[in-house]
Amino acid sequence: MIAIILCAAGPMAVIASLQAWNSYRHTLEAPAFRADMAVSRIDLEVRHDVDHIGALLSSVSRMSLDEEGFVRTLQMARSLTGEFYRLALLDDQGRVLLAVNGDTLLPLPDQVPYEDLPRFSGDVRVVPLDIPGANTGRRSYIRVTVSTSIADSLGAMRSGFLTAVMPVIWSRHHLQIGDPRLDFMQKEGAIDAWIIGRDYTVLPLCDDCAPAGPPPPDVLRWIGAMTSVQRGTRQTLSVGDAAFAFGPIEGGVAALTMTRRNPAETHALVMFVIWLFVIVSLLGCCLIVVTQSANALLVAPLRRLTGSVERWQADGGVFDAQASGVMPVEIRQLARAFTQATRSLARDERRLARAAVRQELLLKEMHHRVKNNLQIVASLLNLQANRIRQAEAREEFAQARDRVRALATLHRYLYAEGELFSMNMEHFVTELCSQIMQAAGHAGGGRLGLSVQAATLELKPDQAVPLALIITEIVSNAIKHAFADGRRGTISVVLERVEPRQARLDIADDGIGLAGGYRVPEEERSGIGMQLIRGFARQLSGSLKIVEEDGTRYILLFPLNEDEPGDLVR
Numbered sequence: 001m002i003a004i005i006l007c008a009a010g011p012m013a014v015i016a017s018l019q020a021w022n023s024y025r026h027t028l029e030a031p032a033f034r035a036d037m038a039v040s041r042i043d044l045e046v047r048h049d050v051d052h053i054g055a056l057l058s059s060v061s062r063m064s065l066d067e068e069g070f071v072r073t074l075q076m077a078r079s080l081t082g083e084f085y086r087l088a089l090l091d092d093q094g095r096v097l098l099a100v101n102g103d104t105l106l107p108l109p110d111q112v113p114y115e116d117l118p119r120f121s122g123d124v125r126v127v128p129l130d131i132p133g134a135n136t137g138r139r140s141y142i143r144v145t146v147s148t149s150i151a152d153s154l155g156a157m158r159s160g161f162l163t164a165v166m167p168v169i170w171s172r173h174h175l176q177i178g179d180p181r182l183d184f185m186q187k188e189g190a191i192d193a194w195i196i197g198r199d200y201t202v203l204p205l206c207d208d209c210a211p212a213g214p215p216p217p218d219v220l221r222w223i224g225a226m227t228s229v230q231r232g233t234r235q236t237l238s239v240g241d242a243a244f245a246f247g248p249i250e251g252g253v254a255a256l257t258m259t260r261r262n263p264a265e266t267h268a269l270v271m272f273v274i275w276l277f278v279i280v281s282l283l284g285c286c287l288i289v290v291t292q293s294a295n296a297l298l299v300a301p302l303r304r305l306t307g308s309v310e311r312w313q314a315d316g317g318v319f320d321a322q323a324s325g326v327m328p329v330e331i332r333q334l335a336r337a338f339t340q341a342t343r344s345l346a347r348d349e350r351r352l353a354r355a356a357v358r359q360e361l362l363l364k365e366m367h368h369r370v371k372n373n374l375q376i377v378a379s380l381l382n383l384q385a386n387r388i389r390q391a392e393a394r395e396e397f398a399q400a401r402d403r404v405r406a407l408a409t410l411h412r413y414l415y416a417e418g419e420l421f422s423m424n425m426e427h428f429v430t431e432l433c434s435q436i437m438q439a440a441g442h443a444g445g446g447r448l449g450l451s452v453q454a455a456t457l458e459l460k461p462d463q464a465v466p467l468a469l470i471i472t473e474i475v476s477n478a479i480k481h482a483f484a485d486g487r488r489g490t491i492s493v494v495l496e497r498v499e500p501r502q503a504r505l506d507i508a509d510d511g512i513g514l515a516g517g518y519r520v521p522e523e524e525r526s527g528i529g530m531q532l533i534r535g536f537a538r539q540l541s542g543s544l545k546i547v548e549e550d551g552t553r554y555i556l557l558f559p560l561n562e563d564e565p566g567d568l569v570r
Helices: 002-061 067-080 180-185 218-222 263-315 328-389 389-419 423-438 461-481 528-539
Strands: 088-093 096-100 123-131 137-149 156-168 191-196 203-206 235-239 242-246 254-260 448-454 489-499 503-510 542-546 554-557
Touching: 002 067, 002 123, 002 137, 002 191, 002 242, 002 254, 002 263, 067 088, 067 137, 088 137, 137 191, 203 328, 218 235, 218 254, 242 263, 242 554, 263 328, 328 389, 328 542, 389 423, 389 461, 389 528, 423 448, 423 461, 423 489, 461 503, 461 528, 461 554, 528 554
Parallel strands: 448 489
Antiparallel strands: 088 096, 088 156, 123 137, 137 156, 191 203, 191 254, 235 242, 242 254, 489 503, 503 554, 542 554
16 A cells, blocks of 8 residues: 555655755755856956957057157046056067056066067957066966057158056956946955966955955865866866856966855755655655555455455354444445355355265265175176086176176275275275185185285276276186196286376286287287276276286286376375
8 A cells, every 4th residue: 555655656756856856956056156157257357358458459559649649548548447557659679668657566578579469450469477466476467469550750650569468356446336347346245256377376356355365275276186178167166055166267367266155045955955854744644644544444444354254264154244334335345245245155055065965975875776786796696607507608607796796896995985986996906806816716825826916096986997897807817717727826916106197007927828828919819808808908098918928917007097186195
């Protein structure tokens, strides 16, 4: 019952569990997702600054100004950009001709290397820089350079370059009101950000905001253990309720962001645990209630019904299911049907028992009468044989008498042992052979001896009758013909099992043989005795073999009936 309930409710519970686990996993991954998005946003803002200053320098380069005009223009551009960059005009060799002083911390070398200069007009060259800063270790900068033309006092034009140096680190006083980057600079903001230089220098993204503190040592070791391939892609790490994201940004440096689980997410996780406990508790309570209800309303009545059936099978009598009003209607109907069926079956069994007793009595009476009638017939044949003067006729009457006596003995065993459908051949064969010897006048020992070895073989009357007649014919013939001229000898009768479903009858004598010591083919032998022996052997579905060496030996192999298991017990 519990298995059925679990199979019915299991799929829904699994689906609900998977949905809850999916929501729980997304809630756990939300801080890592926000940290990764923060890295993307930092990269986007840095790229926006680079594109912005590149566009500004390209616009100024197309004005074809002289040095004084470039000074005024660059000063105006510096004021418009919030003095966030340091701008300079370079000659065609990359040497600084003039510079617009912005933040004094922004480095500007006397000459820009040739490989960092643009190769053609319109080329915007972006180069990352790592230059030591005051009390901050090495700081990361980005230099943007474009080509331009410089006019002299006579109006001649010569080649030159405009360059700007901007820090990757943000400063609050450089940003205008409404700049989206101010979200990262809120005091006790939701996201902490650091810039990781190419030499693994770690600095806060905002140098004049509330200090974010250094990243945890485990995170720094995690970054240091990355391969070059991993550093070129986005990586995330969860530590407790915090999530870290690491990824490359414009300028050849990397950004590290950290975000913590917000109150809503914490509340969602707590509620998930609470609801999971509630659902499991409710499911357990429901299973207990359903199990107890099923046990009280279904299982227990079925057990009582089963117990009643077992008691009825063991003790018989009238079936009593002890139905009560608590049982379901179907079980009560089933109990009533069982009660009616068993009562009817009990009546039929009593009627069959009485009929079986009457049938057994009739069979016993029939066997008794058959036995008596056969004895009467044998006595009449014996009286008639005594009155006949011809020896051959008297001999025929004696053989018929012996056959009838064999059948009478068989029916006497069936009646005496009370087994109407099978009989034990051990004692029957011994008595039958002794009876034949006595009828021939050789009882009590003399010149003829008898040896009988019969196994405890259970045979049905259909097999016992022809077997008894075969024994009678062979033993009678041996007594009359095998020991002529007063010879002495022995007749042996053996009945045994040779295979689980096969038996053997072996009757031998040490007389003169059927043909006076010479072999005669079986098909040439005649006489009613041999005809009867062969006919009864066929009736037994057996094979008869006659051997004439030092007498005569009859070997009969016949199968035991298949519907009688255990016919032969040694």
